[in-house]
Each structure stands twice: as structure tokens, then as C-alpha cells.
Amino acid sequence: MLRKILENVRNQPPLVHSITNYVTVNDCANIVLACGGAPIMADDINEVEEIIAICNALVINIGTLNERTVASMIKAGKEANRLGRPVILDPVGAGASTLRTETVFKLLKEVQFSVIRGNVSEIKTIASGSGRTKGVDADISDAISEDNLDGMVAFAKALSQKTGAVIAITGAIDIVADSQKALVIRNGHPMMSRITGTGCMLTTVIGSYCGANPDDLLLATAAAVSCMGLCGELAFAKVAAEQAGTASFRTYLIDAMSRMDAQTLAGGIKIETR
Amino acid sequence: MLRKILENVRNQPPLVHSITNYVTVNDCANIVLACGGAPIMADDINEVEEIIAICNALVINIGTLNERTVASMIKAGKEANRLGRPVILDPVGAGASTLRTETVFKLLKEVQFSVIRGNVSEIKTIASGSGRTKGVDADISDAISEDNLDGMVAFAKALSQKTGAVIAITGAIDIVADSQKALVIRNGHPMMSRITGTGCMLTTVIGSYCGANPDDLLLATAAAVSCMGLCGELAFAKVAAEQAGTASFRTYLIDAMSRMDAQTLAGGIKIETR
Amino acid sequence: MLRKILENVRNQPPLVHSITNYVTVNDCANIVLACGGAPIMADDINEVEEIIAICNALVINIGTLNERTVASMIKAGKEANRLGRPVILDPVGAGASTLRTETVFKLLKEVQFSVIRGNVSEIKTIASGSGRTKGVDADISDAISEDNLDGMVAFAKALSQKTGAVIAITGAIDIVADSQKALVIRNGHPMMSRITGTGCMLTTVIGSYCGANPDDLLLATAAAVSCMGLCGELAFAKVAAEQAGTASFRTYLIDAMSRMDAQTLAGGIKIETR
Numbered sequence: 001m002l003r004k005i006l007e008n009v010r011n012q013p014p015l016v017h018s019i020t021n022y023v024t025v026n027d028c029a030n031i032v033l034a035c036g037g038a039p040i041m042a043d044d045i046n047e048v049e050e051i052i053a054i055c056n057a058l059v060i061n062i063g064t065l066n067e068r069t070v071a072s073m074i075k076a077g078k079e080a081n082r083l084g085r086p087v088i089l090d091p092v093g094a095g096a097s098t099l100r101t102e103t104v105f106k107l108l109k110e111v112q113f114s115v116i117r118g119n120v121s122e123i124k125t126i127a128s129g130s131g132r133t134k135g136v137d138a139d140i141s142d143a144i145s146e147d148n149l150d151g152m153v154a155f156a157k158a159l160s161q162k163t164g165a166v167i168a169i170t171g172a173i174d175i176v177a178d179s180q181k182a183l184v185i186r187n188g189h190p191m192m193s194r195i196t197g198t199g200c201m202l203t204t205v206i207g208s209y210c211g212a213n214p215d216d217l218l219l220a221t222a223a224a225v226s227c228m229g230l231c232g233e234l235a236f237a238k239v240a241a242e243q244a245g246t247a248s249f250r251t252y253l254i255d256a257m258s259r260m261d262a263q264t265l266a267g268g269i270k271i272e273t274r
Numbered sequence: 275m276l277r278k279i280l281e282n283v284r285n286q287p288p289l290v291h292s293i294t295n296y297v298t299v300n301d302c303a304n305i306v307l308a309c310g311g312a313p314i315m316a317d318d319i320n321e322v323e324e325i326i327a328i329c330n331a332l333v334i335n336i337g338t339l340n341e342r343t344v345a346s347m348i349k350a351g352k353e354a355n356r357l358g359r360p361v362i363l364d365p366v367g368a369g370a371s372t373l374r375t376e377t378v379f380k381l382l383k384e385v386q387f388s389v390i391r392g393n394v395s396e397i398k399t400i401a402s403g404s405g406r407t408k409g410v411d412a413d414i415s416d417a418i419s420e421d422n423l424d425g426m427v428a429f430a431k432a433l434s435q436k437t438g439a440v441i442a443i444t445g446a447i448d449i450v451a452d453s454q455k456a457l458v459i460r461n462g463h464p465m466m467s468r469i470t471g472t473g474c475m476l477t478t479v480i481g482s483y484c485g486a487n488p489d490d491l492l493l494a495t496a497a498a499v500s501c502m503g504l505c506g507e508l509a510f511a512k513v514a515a516e517q518a519g520t521a522s523f524r525t526y527l528i529d530a531m532s533r534m535d536a537q538t539l540a541g542g543i544k545i546e547t548r
Numbered sequence: 549m550l551r552k553i554l555e556n557v558r559n560q561p562p563l564v565h566s567i568t569n570y571v572t573v574n575d576c577a578n579i580v581l582a583c584g585g586a587p588i589m590a591d592d593i594n595e596v597e598e599i600i601a602i603c604n605a606l607v608i609n610i611g612t613l614n615e616r617t618v619a620s621m622i623k624a625g626k627e628a629n630r631l632g633r634p635v636i637l638d639p640v641g642a643g644a645s646t647l648r649t650e651t652v653f654k655l656l657k658e659v660q661f662s663v664i665r666g667n668v669s670e671i672k673t674i675a676s677g678s679g680r681t682k683g684v685d686a687d688i689s690d691a692i693s694e695d696n697l698d699g700m701v702a703f704a705k706a707l708s709q710k711t712g713a714v715i716a717i718t719g720a721i722d723i724v725a726d727s728q729k730a731l732v733i734r735n736g737h738p739m740m741s742r743i744t745g746t747g748c749m750l751t752t753v754i755g756s757y758c759g760a761n762p763d764d765l766l767l768a769t770a771a772a773v774s775c776m777g778l779c780g781e782l783a784f785a786k787v788a789a790e791q792a793g794t795a796s797f798r799t800y801l802i803d804a805m806s807r808m809d810a811q812t813l814a815g816g817i818k819i820e821t822r
Binding site: 296299300303304307308313314315316317318320321324325328342524525526527528529530531532533 | 569570571572574575611612613614615641644645646647648742743744745791792793794795796798799
Binding site for chain 1: 470
């Protein structure tokens, strides 16, 4: 199944439309290309409907939101819904400000998302309607651990039931769930949190995988999450061997994505169904 | 002649003003520095006239256009025309949306461009007044090949005649033409299309070379195109030797530009006159 | 003392709020993480007050200013003042346009800055109320040299007296001064001026160090300046050994910051009190 997910991305490169932040946008474009897709970033309200019409998926990321682009996000999201394209939400920093939290709820009200990916603080904000995150990183007290895993799995399934979206909660342990089934993924490396954009990049990889596999969003999302985590492991191995640092880690992460194949993924994936 | 083009860039570093997209802007600034120029990015309508006045060239790139910056582009372009500075257009994604196509025509009407650089889909959109590109990449059916090369050369010369600008159509084979003369360049490597920003970066290198060589825009543009392609070849050789990936390729591409000299360029350039 | 400055950053990671330009924002986020802080970029006027409230420092950088973000800068700066958070100004290109110069004076009038970091042209513009810079780089005739060092030290102290901010003038020789005391730093490498964003990155490192050391802004700023310069030296050594270029230099610079420790800094710092 994973092999098929990856083959679909490589054989029919999905065009992925992102309305995203200006901090990590370059990394996002490069990792879409690395994983086999083609990126287009367009946020003017006068063109987003036409752009999504030629694309296979839409990624909405609120990392540096402002009034102008929120309107574009909603317009693009509605049109993607109408056309049946997968729409992925990255609620960066939800809970860190009233504007972010309210924007996320406005987006959730206006657009039917296919997948929502965030850290546990952001996802909890979505579930609770309130929250407080430490900037754009997850609060440590929120972290998914072996101890609270069953509860978090149930939480993710319930939120999927409520939102109609596949829920991807990422951190040291990742959970990808729809209302019926959860996949727990243990790939990744702590250095992924020492560069900016790991989360944003993952969301665009999810967009690419979902764009090429619109009929199995749960597995496409899980494959993307696992693949990104495995790339983090491979990148760290290289950084450790070279005694390099975090900027090299970023380079090697994208390098690993550009060299990923089904065999490597099958050999490295750490996934279980709950 | 090429030696002189490069020497002029190194000896009298051109200051290059770019109004560009937020996806690849960092790469563009870094490659301007790498090739010997100095970048300044400024897009507020209240300062673009003063900024272009202290610069040697203006680059206009519509990659993530919006209403605010289009007005700045026109104002800066008009002032650059008045001052006799080279103005370079990168019509990113022209044909992908009505907004992009119309903006390009508005820019062409208001500003006299010195050089227009795009992939074949974008350039065809400019020539035809309509078009449909696959996002920001060229449509494969449009690709320049040995079979259609004569026709494409004639097309480029005719468009140069019509627009008054040097036309640079880049892809597997590149054509740089004015109304009288075309240079066909066969440098480059396919991995250049697996990172974002290769086209945008090339356009700013053209801006740097033209800024330092305002009296020979055709040759300056051809030198920049060939130089960028050669850097792609050098970068790929290093990636292949190291079994690295696309992010390393980006690094090595800019590295190669920063180490380029007239001797290396003369030894690697693949150019013919048509 | 330096050991304590670094330990504070590592042990109580400062959350740093930046309102900055879109050219170097990714590098800035990554170097904040590399030096031990956590970055958040937010510029919408409706959230900046809430964001600065959860942060330890605010960095304001006018690299690609526009009307919308200037209003956010002032609002965030006033709130940071009210809360007693350090506010760092990077007056990128002050003197290059009337808009930039006037914006800097407006910011200085409305916000009490804790630290102002710029090249000598930018800082002279602030002192004189007028100026003309070569784009965003320092004018060569302005450079700090051994010959004019005493005069520049006196100038920096006087400007600190006038503005109430620690003044950091960076170039081949760096000066960090308050009204009483100046620290002269001779770390760094000329290749730092061949990539974009060295100055912007340094300013965010200063923000991180000051955020973690609000009680000794002079020493925190000097430590950041020296540390960045030392990273430049280490990065160049690696580039030279590998015959690499400027993009590798950027990677190795951030790598070095991510691996910096108090012992390395103590061994490499070149600082004297004037």
C-alpha cells in the first residue's frame, strides 16, 4: 500500500497550491519538489480560484497570517471543496493569539478540511476552542507519551469525527487518525525541532501525497508523516557522522526526501494501528 | 567578450533592485551576491523610485504578485526607464491565471523592458496574449527541442522585435535573442527543475550582468544564462559524487556561482549563434 | 560572565518575536533556534500585542518595510516597552530612501529601543538625521578602521547617551557601546558580507541573548556580536578546507552557531574594553 502511495506521487506529480507563511515558504516549495510534487504559491484573492482549479491539493498555513491572505484562504478553500480537491490545514500557533485562534475557527466554519496537521497544543486548541501555546512550539506538558497515548488516540479519533478531517498530531510520537482508525508513528528525531519549518514542510508533503492519492487520505497522510520522520532520522545520522549542525540537518532532511523510495520507506517505517 | 562581461560585474559591483516573490527571494539575494552584485529588495510604492535611482538594474518578478506590489512594479519600472536603467521581467506563471496574464500585459504596456526571461509556456503567453501553464513550470508539450529549434529561434526574434526586449527562453535548450540575432545555449542539468527558484535566480543574475553591462544586453543575458547552466552542471557533478540530494544541489549551485571565473565559463560554455 | 550569558540562553530558551523582512526571515528563524532561542514571526496589527506578551524580546527589522507592518512595529514596540521586554532595532538601509529614514525616526520617537544594531552607514543616518547608503550595505568610506576607532567609540557612546539604547555598529571591526563603556570586537570574516542576512541574523541573535539576559544588555549584545563573528571564522575555515562557496558558508555559519558553547566562545573571542 505504501509503495502505491509513493508511486502515485512520482508517476503523476501532484500540483500543490499553498497559501502559507513567508518564514518557511521556500523550504515548503523545495520539499514539495523533493517528494515528487510541483508547488505553486499564490495568495491574491483575484487568482486563488483559478489556481486551485489547476491544482491537485490546497495547503493552508496560518504561520504569518494577515487580513488580506485570510480572505484568500477562505475563497480558495471553498473552491477546492467545490472541486473535490483535498484541503490541508496547518494551524500554526493556534492558541498563541486571539487572532490565530479565531481565524482557525473561521476557517473551520467556512471550509471542509480533508486533513488537519499540527502539534498537540495547536490541535488541542482546535478541539477545545481555547488554548495557550508557547509561541509556535508545543507546550511540553501537552506532549504525547506512551503514558497518555491511548487517551490521545481517542482524542484524535473524536476530533476527526467532529471535524470530518483526518487529524495528524505530530511530535515525538505522531498520531494520524480518522474517526475509525488511528495510526501511531514513531519515526523522527529531536533535531527536527531545532530547525524552523519542519511542521510546515510536513504539511506540504501531506498535501502532495493527498493530492496524488485523494482516495486514501488516511494512509497518504500517515505515509507522509512517517516519510518525513524517516528523513529526519537519515539526516541526523549524516549530521552526527560529520559533526555538523542544524543548517546541515535542514539540507540533509530535504536531500533525504528527494532520494526516498518505497523500499527505504518500507524498511524504516515504524507504524502501528490502534 | 565574455571575460569582459564577467570582469565588469566583479570590478564595478552592480546594485540590483528586485521587486519579487517571497518564495525564492532569499535565494535571489544570495545569488546576486554570489555572482558579484549587491541586492536590494524594496517594494513599498513610497520608496521604489528612490531605490531604483541608486541602483544599476531593476528586476520585476510576479511570482507571488498582489495589488500592492504591482503598483510598485509599475512605478519603479517607469522610473528605471526614465533613468535608462535595464529592467528585467520574469513573468512567473503567466498563463496560469487571468490575474497573472493581465498583469504581465499591463506591465508590458506601462514599462519598456530590456530583457524578458521565462520558460517557453510563459513566453508563449506573452506572445499570444493567452495561454495555460502547468502552474509555474513549463508545459512539456511546449519544450524547445532540436526538432523545433529553428521555429523557436524565429519566434524569439519576432517577439524581441515586437517588445523591444531581449527574449530569454530557458529550458533544456535556452534561446537568447534580440530581433537580429539569437544565441542558443546548451548548458544546464535537469536537476535544476527539481529545486524552486532556478528561474528566479537566473533572472536576478541577468539583472546583475545587465546592470554591469548596460551597453550589451544580449551578450550579458547570454553570459548569465550560460553561467547559470554551467553552475547547474558543476553542482550536479558534486551531488552525484556525494550521492546527495536536491537541497545540496541548491547549495552547490550558488557555491559554483560564487566561485565562477571567466576561465571556467569559457571552458564550459556551450553556445552557438543562429 | 560570558559563560553565564550563554547558559541563560540555553537553560531558559527565550521566545523571540520578530517583525522583519521577507528576504532573510527564514535564516533569522533558524539562527534563533541554533543559538538556543525559539522564534515567532507575527506582524498583523491585531495580534502583535498578544504575541509580545508571551515573548522575552522583540526584534524590529525594516528590511522590506511597508505601511502595514510599520504600524504593527510601533504597536508591538510600545507594548514591549510597557512590559519591560528588550526591543532591538535593525534599521536596514536607513539612509537609502526617505521612507526608510523617516520610518526609523518615527520608530525612535514612538518606541524606546534597548539595542540598535546596524552597519556604520545606517547608524550614522540615525545619528545625523540624514544619510545616503549604498543600498543595504555600508559605504566603504564609512568603515571603522584602527585609524578612526577612538572617534567611532566616542560617537557610539554619544549616540547611546542620546537614544538610551546600546549601540552596536558592526563591520570589519565591531563596536558595542552604552553611554559609559564600549567593547571593541575583532571577530568575523569578510565572507560574511558575501551572503545576505548576516546582519539580520546577528540582530535576532542579539534579541535571543538579550531576551535571556535582560539585566545586562551591553554584555549580552557584545557576546552575540562576538559569537556571530566567531561563527563566521569557523564557517570560513570549513569553506576554505573544502574549496566550497558562499551558500556552504551560510550553512556552516548557522551550523557553528548551533554547536557553539561557552568554552569555544571563550577561546575565540577577541574583545577589548575602551
